[in-house]
Amino acid sequence: MNRVLRPPIPRLRHRPSLREDIAECMPLLPAWAGLDAATRAALPTLWERLCDEPSVLSSVTEDLARPVGERLQSWGVAMIVPAAQAEAWGLDGEPRPGLVKRAYAALLDGSWRPMAEREIARDNARGELRMLSMHYDMRERDLASPYVQSLLVMGVESYRAGLSGYNLRAMYFENHPGAEPWMLNTGYLRRPHAPGAGEGEDGWPGGEPLLYFRLTREESRHSAATSTLRQIFDHHPPLFRLSPTQRRLLWLSLFDDHDETLMPRLQVSIHGLKKLWRGIYERIEDQMPGFFGEGGGADDGKRGPEKRRQVLAYVRQRLEELRPWDDAR
């Protein structure tokens, strides 16, 4: 595609990050996170493991007008945090600075195990989900540059798509001061770090001061009606209660490429893929008999692509269908 996409015109798009992106993502780890050389060296291997974790939400913005290998322009990572971890780090109070550094250290030494699908589903159904935005950085940062502004616009789209549909209790984000206008614009509220932040043991990890932002569900109800975070907090329970693999197939399909891309990511054959789609259609027809219109279930073979489009059109606007959910007692 790079042969004809003319370099002067950016062709930005966002999508979930892939295992193959890891090497290109690493330079987009922000300096303010203060990760030492050993941690940075260990991260590519860690990320091999994190890529498929359901609690890790990682997306990239790429410029299709640039050559392969130079396309990734920004990388954003958020993680769903268990209640105990949020408490240990003081996320609901005044945390010590250096959340990203501590999070990666805990993931590397195994003291923080990413939440399993079932744990996320349970917290999600209870409205107890906590989302820590770890880092978002761009290859270029000059906010006066139209290209950077385009990246930020796409970054907002990516953030909304990646984080909407969860039944969130709170969102947290530690960031550098230059990002404050953007953070406030998005709907975050600035909150204090622990007293003494920046001094001694609580020194700024990357040398520059950091700011801490948070927004709870209650606070979001009083925020600007059109803010990105207010929209992300808007939530309704899912209707279809799809299986983890079915949800993953639908999520990846929203960004589409082709079946050859989906098969290895889901570790299924073409027959396995078709079976997954059939399972989705059956589940939907069970829950919403009129979904595909009258006689929609009569001819699976012929109607498959059309049903797929109808399902994707629906879940694209109802992202709660793609998130883990378990309200069993």
Add this chain to the structure above:
Amino acid sequence: MTPPTARRVPRLRYRPTALQDLDECFELMPAWLGLDAALRDQLRRLWDSLVDQPAVLTGVMEDMALPLGQRIQAWGVTMALRPAQVQALALDSGPHAHVTRRIYASLLDGSQPPLSDREIGLLNARGELVLMILHFSQRQNDLSDPYVSSVIAIANDTFRAFHDGYQLRAFFYETSAEVEPIASASGFLMRRYVDEDSLQALRPALRPTLMGLTREEARTRLPGAPARNTFEHQPPMFRFSASQRRLLWLSLFDDSDEHLMQALEVSIHGLKKLWRGIYERIEDVAPDFFGEAAGDNEGRRGPEKRRQVLAYVRQRPEELRPWAEQRA
């Protein structure tokens, strides 16, 4: 489509307004427009011809958990304006109140017909396009109600889907003073009517308010607010025909081929021909778009190509907007 679970939980979604929605939409015609019964009847008839005009961007937000006939919860209408009309209305300097009513009047008397696809394309390519939200209204307006909050959330998605991808010079929004805080939060700036003082006696729900944002103003603001983000623009790469763009636009909201055939007034063969034309156009401009050897088996790969195209244009809406460069 209303099983017991669906009745309890809202299932909001947005889509382009269709002819058969209009009676339900007219229940949402806002009071601040001050339409009398005769004008309202005239407008209802006019709308049968407006709904498919390329200059009219109109979407509904519906709750699929409610029975048919009661689903539409919000309705929005935006129009691309002629430069002469923008000047006559004094939108850039200081218009008189009730701009929307005057635009409707000029449509009714035929003095300002809607811009054609080509006219929009020329203005768009020159960066001179002016859009105006004529009205946006919701069935319920109590902002403390979580349901209303959800409708606003889906309205934000609707706003982006319908307005992104144009190369705008300015964007105006006439609404009521009651809704002004939401319009401000969307990134619009207050404008003053020349007869502003005469409106003060009206209660907020009946008092018109004009908001606006120009490209220059947008450039000074950080990305994030929906109105600011609509000014983000790149030229289209594929330059699709009007009917190809319309097919792609309607396909984003999908239903079924039967629905598309009706909306585009083509047979199944006509529909397939349109898709083939889109794939050929893309392969001409970007030979690697579908991957290697994608062109050798069109029958089998059709649905897959369609998904790839839609995934691309969904994030690059400039491909869906009219664009016509004037030859020197």
